[in-house]
């Protein structure tokens with residue numbers, strides 16, 4: 465069994481329905497990029513384009529937003545080698561798992577989902593049919609989100625407060641499924657970064673596309689200057705002491721500045737700094753952080769093929785985990801090969817994860833532990849794992865071996881039985897590696 469410290473898996477999705485703004489940057493992009501640099505976490509970030517279809521029926525806008533969001537995350541420093549960064553619609557296991565979860569979710573639970581209820585309440589207030597203009601997509605949205613999360617058995621899901629209910633629903637789905645079919649899912653938890661959860665917008669309300677009060681993350685310096693000039697302040701004149709409490713300008717500054725810088729601005733407020741000067745300071749402070757990323761953003765926006773290639777690679781990485789896991793779930797619910805598993809007691813799920821001549825197999829033994837092995841075309845075992853506590857760690861190790869080949873052996877040493885024929889193993893891994901690179 466692996467002796468390494470337990471890894472916390474983070475996963476979050478970004479709906480591809482808009483252009484990232486400073487609120488998104490401070491509230492999700494920046495903390496996620498920082499967290500992804502830690503060695504004890506494993507991060508999954510994805511572009512939630514299936515979710516975008518719920519709100520948007522303009523295909524060009526979905527495509528554009530997908531590019532803008534991907535380019536923003538990459539420009540902000542997300543390293544696709546360290547994280548799994550993918551597009552939801554590249555993972556067909558997600559809609560399939562959505563169906564499995566749909567079948568273990570009470571309809572009444574979905575009736576109580578905030579997003580759906582808000583629409584119903586609005587219709588009722590307007591005196592029209594409660595479900596008027598409500599798509600089944602909006603109604604089913606929490607299940608799709610549950611599938612996003614559970615497919616990768618995420619432990620922590622960084623989200624805004626408005627999403628907490630969805631994470632709770634995902635927990636319930638995990639429990640209902642586990643209760644019926646055995647323990648396959650971990651129960652995810654919402655992770656709220658309290659200090660940065662909301663950034664005020666130009667008008668002082670939460671920065672949000674729906675209030676039309678946002679500052680685009682990659683506005684030019686000139687645009688940024690104009691927008692900052694329009695931040696609502698009170699009418700206090702230069703020389704008059706100003707309140708930091710309730711000052712949107714101050715709060716935005718604080719989200720970018722160090723504690724000392726923030727303290728200095730606090731003192732400047734007390735000393736009567738003019739709003740013009742305070743706005744200039746804010747502009748400079750934001751630009752200091754954002755300007756270096758702008759060039760990379762522009763480059764990526766002009767080279768969508770680079771972003772596309774990164775997303776394709778991310779999808780392969782994600783599916784190296786998702787495909788065998790979904791295979792396990794299909795078997796668990798009874799969607800099985802008629803020949804393979806005779807009788808309900810037999811749950812041993814064993815599937816090759818590649819159609820190449822050599823292939824990995826993942827399976828569970830009577831000891832309850834999860835194993836994998838790599839066999840050549842003749843069935844000779846080239847690599848054998850030890851018992852692992854979760855199917856995910858097996859899936860991840862397979863993914864890594866497929867990606868990195870022999871180079872992954874050292875790091876996975878404590879998960880593996882000693883190798884007898886290294887040359888044959890190297891050949892098989894090289895073959896799989898080129899297959900996984902889509903060559």
Ligand code: TRP
Nearest residue numbers: 475476477478479512515609612
């Ligand atoms: N619904 C989320 C939002 O609107 C986006 C999202 C989709 C998501 N799937 C997810 C977030 C899974 C976290 C995990 O913000």
